[in-house]
Every structure is written in C-alpha cells, then in structure tokens.
Amino acid sequence: MRVKICGITNLEQGNAIAQLGATELGFICVPASPRYLEVSAIKTIIQQLPQQVNTIGVFANLDLNAIVTIVSETGLTGVQLHGNESPEFCQQLRTLLSPQVELIKALRIKTNASLAKVIDYAQSVNTLLLDAYDPQLLGGTGHTLNWKELTQWTSPLPWFLAGGLTPDNILVALSQLQPHGIDLSSGVELAPGNKDLNKVTQLFHQLDSIKGKSSSFI
Numbered sequence: 001m002r003v004k005i006c007g008i009t010n011l012e013q014g015n016a017i018a019q020l021g022a023t024e025l026g027f028i029c030v031p032a033s034p035r036y037l038e039v040s041a042i043k044t045i046i047q048q049l050p051q052q053v054n055t056i057g058v059f060a061n062l063d064l065n066a067i068v069t070i071v072s073e074t075g076l077t078g079v080q081l082h083g084n085e086s087p088e089f090c091q092q093l094r095t096l097l098s099p100q101v102e103l104i105k106a107l108r109i110k111t112n113a114s115l116a117k118v119i120d121y122a123q124s125v126n127t128l129l130l131d132a133y134d135p136q137l138l139g140g141t142g143h144t145l146n147w148k149e150l151t152q153w154t155s156p157l158p159w160f161l162a163g164g165l166t167p168d169n170i171l172v173a174l175s176q177l178q179p180h181g182i183d184l185s186s187g188v189e190l191a192p193g194n195k196d197l198n199k200v201t202q203l204f205h206q207l208d209s210i211k212g213k214s215s216s217f218i
C-alpha cells in the first residue's frame, strides 16, 4: 500500500520519513498554509532525497502554467490538486504535464453529493484522494471522513484515503476500507510542518502488524 506523508518542510525529516517507508512525500505549494514551502526549498530537498520516493506538490486553485513551471523547476514526480479545480482544468493540466507525472485530484467530501461528483474526474486524472471537508481550511485539518459511509463507494480510479488519520486510528480505518494508499499530515506532527518521527515510526509499526493479513492492498 502507498503511504504518503504530507507537509514535509525540511530535508532531515523528509529523508527520515522516506527511510521509514513512505512511498510519497507531499510538499505544500499553497501560500496560506502553515506548511507552505518556497519552490526553491522544494527543489533543494528533492535533489537530496532518495530517488525511489515520490514527491508530490500540493496546489490549490493555481493557474495551469504556474503549476507546470513549478513541476519542471523542482522535479516533483506528482501534482495533487486540492482546490476547486474542475474536471476540464484537470484534463488540460494532464495534457500539459509529462505522462510520467502523476496527477492526483483531492476531493473534500462534505456530503454524499460530493462523493457522487468523483466520477467526473475519472477520465482526467490518474489518482483520487478523498479528504475531509472544513469550511475554513483546505487541508491538513485533522478531521476524519465518515469511513462507514465510504464502504458503500467504489472508486473509478486508484485512491488515497486522507483526513485525520493517525497511528491510533489507522487500523480501524483499514479494517473498513481498502484504499490503494493512505495520506497523513497533522496526525504525525508535533506542530504544523514539524513531523513527529516517533509517530511516523508508530504508523509503520501498525501497518507492519497487518501486512499480508487483511487484504491485497497492504
């Protein structure tokens, strides 16, 4: 299963988290976020990370050309769109990005109606990410989704489960759902942008404890 740790702000923590087993590190390119990182800093970190770890830039409502420029300047391996980007916007971005760059659409699920909209993105992105809704914050909210309701849902694409996941609740979430990946930020932090390596270690211990047991995704 893919494990994305989001909101990396420095090389030491990025390296340590990659060593612990993260498959993706997320970098927040949204200036309003306390986890925001300048493009030049992202580039410097990516150049020194092990090659096997994927590096995902998280954007919200930024224009197409700016995203493409940041990807080419930094060497990000993926783009996560976390704002109100339409399926048409995603389609356009898909054609502008190299095919090797993964395009992930994050959807903040407020009601079942938000879940119904997911299908609109099936042709325009590679991967989906379901996150919790908050009226003020776009992401990193620490709120969980209603996992029980999600059991009724079938994804048209590979997907990440996000929203309020922690080392303490991850096994409960994965006992109900079989996402292709999980995404954590505030649940493994000491403070916004400062990851708690003990919590990241605990997370991987929890995941190890169910490896090979419950489903083919883990």
Ligand SMILES: O=C(O)c1ccccc1NCC(=O)[C@H](O)[C@H](O)COP(=O)(O)O
Pocket (backbone or CB within 6 Å): 006, 007, 026, 028, 030, 033, 034, 035, 058, 060, 082, 131, 138, 139, 140, 141, 142, 143, 162, 163, 164, 165, 183, 184, 185, 186, 187
């Ligand atoms: O994390 C942020 O500060 C952020 C700000 C603006 C847009 C997206 C943001 N985060 C996106 C992520 O992928 C987070 O990992 C996701 O929202 C889950 O966060 P959490 O509930 O804290 O685990």
